[in-house]
Amino acid sequence: LSHSGGTGALAQWVLVELQGEVEPRQSRDLSESLLGDLHYTCEGVPVLIVGHHILYGKVVQLEKPFAVLVKQGGAPQPSPTEPHGHYTVTALIKTKLLFKTRPKPIITHVPKKV
């Protein structure tokens, strides 16, 4: 049964919200694989290039920030219904990048060889 803590200031992370599922291009698992490039326009609009899609989004200051909880001690996966167990608050999230517009597909030619 439990909770949070940590000495020193809590880290501030950012949430990136995407529509739908995120799947790796190759069939290997998600770890270590690239999601995409995150740019901002000069006006501060986030632009995310994921695979063959280009996503435009917006920066949102969260009315209700999130705390990121990390389960402690190699216990079995937290069930989605009951959060029993030991948790530590690792970070706070006050900002999110929301990509809600439908992705624009990138029509590719053969990519330039670098």
Next chain:
Amino acid sequence: AAMRSRAEVDATLQTAKVNPAELLPVVQCLSFGPQAGGGECCLLQLEPGLCAELEAGRSLVIRGEKDEHAVLCSKDKTYDMKIADTSNMLLFVPGCKTPEELNADPTSCNIIHSQIAGFSKNYWELRRCRPKLKKLRKLLMEDPYEGPDSRKDQTSTFSKYTTEDLFSLIQASEEEILHQLQVIDACKIEGYWRILDFDYEMKLLNHVTQLIDSESWPLSKVPLSVCLEELGSLEPREMIEHILLSYGRKYIDDAGEVFFEMREDKICRAIAQMLLRNAVKFNLSEFEEVWQQSVPEGMKTRLDQLQGLALVDKSSRPETIFLLKVEDLPEDNQERFNSLFGIRQKWTEVDITPYIQDLCAEKQTVGALLTKYARSSMLNGVKVYNSRRPIS
């Protein structure tokens, strides 16, 4: 996998027909970190005030046994936890920079590699709730304290609870628990929280009221020191002081002496409970007579002292009164109403209020509860409430 280079990023921009001149110079290449798929991180949406508490270094605790719904407790509040599903993918990225941060920190690098620490399709939502304190009384009633002479304590195998035990077992914040311990007149004996057995409590109260009577003290000025002196041979000093604290208001006079102003309503109420315990119900007028005779000299009994303790049945001839303690009723709103409508089909607002008052959430009124859980009708020109559903 090799990290992306700026050149690769630029090539992608070109393919995507995005004009680099319209972009800030820094790109953040996001990839999934090694632990990302592990599902060990989850998101908790914070209600107002909780974020500030965390930043101030204070803790939040998740409490609940396997058979209970988990709640989250801050130092002084309790929240229900519920999973909220979104249809979207939420990625958490440490060190991801916003446009403001990039503009504020002109670095020479034009590429940052950031790792996604985890992702989720859902998060925990919080909703402020009443602390679940019924269990506190239940635990302490497992083994009420019957006094030092009771053999029970020596041979008892019942669990006894320290403050820390209670903090871990009760789904409420520490402040809410400590406050409730005071409300129910619990006391600490040998490091464990105990509730007094009612008969023992009445015995202690009786010692005090008899002493007040024999000393002819005014009810508003009962001296602690004399009580301890006179009664110290009969009962432990801590118990004498405890009963004075429970049934009186402590104050210190100009000379620094400790006195108690006895609480008339609470004493009358306790004596009523003592009388009512002995039968299923009583003839109301007989009860009122005996009750007035049983309370200390100078105290006046009134039926409104018995709110949430006893109920008068005005429909029976003669009118009767019976014990009904709100703390014996279910804690859950719907179950409480079911139970009340099982006892009596139709209630006036005046009668039912003491039995539902404690269910009110932070800004909720009794009226709002009645609208939600009951149906109203008129009976002989009086508004009454009954169940919304048939009671079996």
